[in-house]
Amino acid sequence: MTRRNTVLLRGIRLRCPHCGGGGLFRHWLQMADNCPSCGYSLAAGNRVGANLLNLVVAEFVLFVGIAVVVGKSWPDIPWTLLQWGAPAMMVVTPLLFYPFSKMIFVAFDLAAHPDAQPDLKVHGVE
Numbered sequence: 001m002t003r004r005n006t007v008l009l010r011g012i013r014l015r016c017p018h019c020g021g022g023g024l025f026r027h028w029l030q031m032a033d034n035c036p037s038c039g040y041s042l043a044a045g046n047r048v049g050a051n052l053l054n055l056v057v058a059e060f061v062l063f064v065g066i067a068v069v070v071g072k073s074w075p076d077i078p079w080t081l082l083q084w085g086a087p088a089m090m091v092v093t094p095l096l097f098y099p100f101s102k103m104i105f106v107a108f109d110l111a112a113h114p115d116a117q118p119d120l121k122v123h124g125v126e
């Protein structure tokens, strides 16, 4: 497995993309600023990208959910279910995916810039 794949898989598993360490979240919606194992900065520069990723995933899940409900129930579409279920999905999905979007985007950033280590030096780790 390449280093890039390892970094991305660590992010998907909510592990530090740099070292694979855990304990990166104080709770579901609050990520630590730095990895407790290696000091890699998790906060710098990933907010917009992570939020965009979260929004795209939520929209995709909504689209697939509506398509499945409409496809399975055609021609008697349950409009009341869609009326209440779609907004509920748009609230719940981003909350459930939030930590994954954060860590996946940190992993994307590290995979795209594997030699950029200035954050470790700033925190005195290397």
Ligand SMILES: [Zn+2]
Binding pocket: 016, 017, 018, 019, 020, 021, 035, 036, 037, 038, 039, 040
């Ligand atoms: Zn780490």
